[in-house]
Amino acid sequence: MSLTPDSTVPPIPAALNFRTVDVRGRHLSLAGLRAAVPRAQSGTVADAEDKVLDIISAVRTRGFAGLRDLALSFDGVEQTHPRVPAEALRAALADLDPAVRAALEESIRRARRFADAQRPANIDVELGEGAVVSQNWVPVARVGLYVPGGLAVYPSSVIMNVVPALAAGVESIALASPPQKNFGGLPHPTILAAACLLGIEEVYAIGGAQAIATFAYGIPADSSGPDSLPGIEPVDVVTGPGNIFVATAKRLVKGVVGIDSEAGTTEIAILADSTASAALVAADLISQAEHDPKAASVLFTDSETLAADVRGELERQAAATKHSGRVLEALSGPQSGVVLVEDLEQGIAACDAYAAEHLEIMTADAARVASRIRSAGAIFVGDYSPVSLGDYCAGSNHVLPTSGTAAFSSGLNVTTFLRAIQVVNYSRSALEQVSGHIVSLSGAEDLPAHGEAVTARFTAR
Incomplete structure (x- = not known):
């Protein structure tokens, strides 16, 4: 990604070193399993946070000058x-390879069908005569969608961000993707074509943590130079995947804006038994490893034979x-x-402890195992449901929580862009029925004015 200078990339290993963690015979708690499973080195997040804080400060204090630098x-x-x-958006779409356009259109069609079905219904609950409480789902006014660049091109992420926002009814959508030196300082033309295909007109060539900061705080208009530069309005919600710097920036601006999840560098976990195909397991582990040198690929299995066969396939296929x-x-x-587990039960527990972004189940009776x-x-x-399917054409969303945050957060979906607003509508008689309870509870909490605000409505004037 754009925030990782080439000089910091460690040397590429000459051969595969796919390590083994053996938890068999160890009665580990959830915390113990979380500590045992493979994870990125802990110092990475702290290092990223210092850099991201500097970037956010530059954007907030220096505006367009900071973005330029x-x-x-x-x-x-x-x-x-x-x-x-x-x-530039229109030209990118006009020049798009017809086969790529057809693929994007099919991906959009499937994603729209799934997103449209996700929108929750408004509800009205009558709790008594004249006592109605409602919950209405209302879209946020403006969103900022981030599409990564760097080592790969992600028009699929344009779809994954934009489609659920449109399905939610968001009216103001801005999209950012890193500028590319090879394309005149604009994002990759396939990114621009996908945005144009979806009707997105507000697109910015801004990468990494600075894009997240721009969306969160906005950039004021600048008329100090020879040309007046229009500002960028802040948003209500920021979404999109990225590297550790993007995920860290989202964590740091959370509260200023809403975020979908901390979707950092990709990861795949596979729970497999002796019935699994080593060639397919290896192919799927490699498919996510090609995203980034920091991508995580983890196999959970109770079969030493499968583990050995997968390691051999990884060496062959990776070469x-x-x-x-x-x-x-x-x-x-x-x-x-590889994480060697005692049996399927420990495998399921280990997978829950890992809380993978993508989890493949390649076992006997896979659907039953997945349900657990x-x-x-x-x-x-x-x-026949590889992660690659979800990356492009399953209809599901590929912007998902990473680094164990799937234990408490969800992937990008329509509700990311909605707010549930509760509406209370009581008549005089309905309020009178519960007024005594309100007075009792307000007294118990030593907040008597709460009760008095209710009784005042029934005091003779």
């Missing part, structure tokens, strides 16, 4: 204003894949490896 430093791009011209260096580095990192999982961003059942 960050774009030059991280992306090698000189900018005046990060807004992508409308003609043959296009991004073999990146894949080998990800598979050899502390965030990846309680912590995962998304679950992929059986040999």
Whole structure:
């Protein structure tokens, strides 16, 4: 990603070092399992936080000048204003490969069907005659959607961000993606084409943590130079995946704006038994490892034979894949490896402790096993539901919580962009029926004015 200078990337390992963690025979608690499973080194988050705080400060205090310096430093791009011209969006769509356009349109169609079905219904509950409490779902006014760049191009993330926001009824949508030196300082043209295909007109060439800060705090208009620069309005909700810097920025601005989840560097976990195909398990682990050298690929299994076979397949397939260096580095990192479990029961417990972004179930009776999982961003059942399907064309959303946060947060969906507003509508007689209870409870809490506000309505004037 744009916030990681090339000079900080560690040397690529010459061979696969896919480590093994053996928890068999160990009666570990949830906390013990969480400590045992492979994770990225703990210092990474703290290091990222210091850098991100500096970036947020630069955006807040220096506005467009800060964005210009960050774009030059991280992306090698000189900018005046990060807004992508409308003609660049239209040109990108006109030049899009027809096969890619067809694929994007099918992905949009499936995502829309699933998103439209997610919208919750408003409810009215009559608790007595004249006593009605309602819950109405209302979209936020404005959202900022982030689409990563760097090592890969993600038009699919444009779909995953935009479609649920549109389904929720959001009227103001801004999208940001890193500027690309090879494309005149604009985001990748396939990103622009996908945005145009979805009708998104407000697109910015801003990358990483600075995009999150821009959405959270906005940028005031600047008329100090020869050209007047229009401002960027802050948003209510920021969503989208990214690297550790993007995830950290979202955590730091949470409370100023809403966020979907801390969707950082990708991870895949696979729960497999002796019935699984080692070749397919390895292929799926590699498919996510090619995203980033820090991507996590973890296999949970009770079969030593499968573990050995998968390791052999990883060596063979990783050597043959296009991004073999990146894949080998990800598979050899502390965030990846095999976890040997006693049996399926311990395997399920270990998977819940890991709380994977993507969890594949490749066991006998996979659907039954999947139904017992309680912590995962998304679950992929059986040999024919790989994570790659979810990345592009399943209809599900691929913006999912990482780093164990799936234990308490959900992936991006329509409700991310909605607020539940409760409406209370009581008549005089309905209030009178419960007035005594209100007086009693307000007295018990030593807040007598609460009760007096009710009795005042029935005092003779």
